[in-house]
Amino acid sequence: MIISVGTKNPAKIAAVEAVFKDYSNDIVSVDTDSGVRAQPLSDDETIKGAVNRAVAAFKEFNADIGIGLEGGVHKSEAGLFLCNWGALKANGLEPIIAGGARIRLPDEIAERLLEGEELGPVMDEYTKRQNIRKKEGAVGVFTNGRVDRSEMFAHIIKLLLGQYEYQRNQLENNPK
Ligand SMILES: O=P(O)(O)OP(=O)(O)OP(=O)(O)OC[C@H]1O[C@@H](n2cnc3c(O)ncnc32)[C@H](O)[C@@H]1O
């Protein structure tokens, strides 16, 4: 069973491997185009990015399952929130979608994103470290390491895989 992931980001790939390890040892990855801005600024835009990546990854390897994971931010009355979405594309099924945990970003970070900067470089500057987005991520930094980016994505991937299994079972038990 080929599982294809639409990214080369190690934090995202590690999350897919952790969840799919008992399912498949054929996990491949490709840097797909998300089709949205590098820094999505709403839930809808982030969802689109995740779905585009899942479909592209699915097609690229003629995979059984294509996974797309996308990070973004979403504005609410309570502030700017980190948001993360995932999508799963499989044969004969509409893309399955799931969202992840969210935290409010500090105002000094939020202001820069709203002015058009990308979270990745902003986090590196803020922490005086490099490639935070490939490591614990903003979520890891601001939760004192209690939930890192891989764990956050792993939860989304479980939500995707579980929905996929449910839909497959429904199809098997109620053939058209
Ligand atoms: O290679 P890809 O798969 O594109 O991985 P990415 O790290 O760029 O992740 P996304 O495109 O999904 O995220 C959109 C933007 O938000 C940034 N970002 C998202 N979550 C982040 C996090 O937890 N920590 C740091 N940057 C993050 C990221 O660098 C992008 O600028």
Ligand SMILES: [Mg+2]
């Ligand atoms: Mg990106």
